[in-house]
Amino acid sequence: MCEDLSVDWDALHKLVEWHIAQGTHGIVAVGTTGESATLNVDEHIAVVKKVVEQVEGRVPVIAGTGANSTSEALELTEKAKGVGADACLLVTPYYNKPSQEGLYLHHKYIAERVDIAQLLYNVPGRTAVDMSADTVIRLAKIDNIVGIKEATGDISRVQAIKSQVDDQFVLISGDDETALDFMQAGGHGVISVTANVAPAAVAKICELIQQGKVEEAQIINQQLLPVHKNLFLEANPIPVKWALAEMGLIGHAIRLPLTPLAEQYHQALRDALKAASIEVVPA
Template sequence: MITGSMVALVTPMHADGGVDWDGLTRVVDFHLREGTDSIVAVGTTGESATLDVTEHCQVISRVVQQVAGRIPVIAGTGANSTHEALQLTEEAKGLGVDACLLVTPYYNKPTQEGMYQHFKYIAERVDIPQILYNVPGRTSVDLLPETVERLADIDTIAGIKEATGDIDRARRLIASCGSKMAIYSGDDPTAVELILAGGQGNISVTANVAPARMAELCRLALAGETDAARRLNEALMPLHTNLFIESNPIPVKWAMQQMALIEGGIRLPLTPLAEGAHDAVRDAMKRCGLL
């Protein structure tokens, strides 16, 4: 089981929107050096929705090759088309990832039965651990706990990234599915509480800029060191909050540019962080000792 701090890795880009392969190498090295427990490539934060299929697979391949088995690599392979999600999951398996992360099908707004059949179809055809990804704030569909409970009985479905920030829902999932699958947070502000309730880790945006502290936070929470974990989480709360002042990954890419980790490129329809938001993100970075 993959546990701990799993960075939702940005995809570095040049000013013209082209993928910055040297920047990708640099940020992967940063996470290996700083103690990140696992890398999630080409998820929401990695701008999966705007990369073409060739780029998507190239990013996964580069990360797998560079990591070389030192920590797990999880590939984002979800799509609003079941056929496309199946193809991406098959390709990612062939590239050597340890698991795949599949977001709920967005835009077409399937029913609960449609989502169940979507994930079941892929899970029964690709023999690799698969992590469901529920983020209704971005997809307009909500994978309800009763549907997750049905999916938990499928062997290749190994976990869920629950990004609602609803700790009561997380507790229900841990109680009903925790013996069958891992429950991960996808919401930095509430991740510590989910882990303390019995979850296995956090797929994190904040970890892009504060990887060592997010790894320590997850370690403390997994060890049941409640007070220390909550203190560290409170210290990181300015980042948890202000890295979402505009749509992710706009603020975190700007923050990483200020740290000289990446260039400022981002791909349309996303745009660079608005000038009026610079002070809020900069202040959060200063309060957390990043600047």
């Protein structure tokens, strides 16, 4: 955000180019880290459109289009398709606490009405609802529901889902601390918070796991562990946006109800970044 709390288009442009140069395999536009929850619908779609136009097919662009209202999620998904997103990421409806049948019908409704690849997103720590493996397996039978971002940190879910779906169904971790174990168990990658500050390292871990070079991946992951942990000293995206500002990549502005990282956490996060050889601007 700019100091006047408008969208900082210049910073967005620089971040996208930096990620591509660093080897990031795909861009999630308007995920949690992108302050999706503080943007209005017009801003939301404008960000997706800007990223799609800038990327120009160099990597896939996944648009965050989930909402706790099925009609709003449908609208966002339709509009993201309209501006050229490659796929959409739809979080389980938060606050409403729907049943498993409600989750199934919500995602089915959107998938049947918008012909774009869709990833489910299960993050009960933020939404207060946990999509079961059985519900994921049911939804995986719908052609354009192509995978899930699973952020429970429960590694047993990888095989519980993987054993019952087609090989093409993609399982993506949404939890940095357990992502390496998730991939070793058969997952295909991670949509990462840590990758916002260490994109090359996270991309390399994914590549090494795919190549079967587990020990090399573990070495890099060990260096990143302090970052994995300390990026959640307060709710995401507060710490990661503060870290990016310390790296000189964005400004410090953030929209309410989010607030700047509390000063008591500054040194711990600086130390974590330093331990991972991530450079910050001198104070």
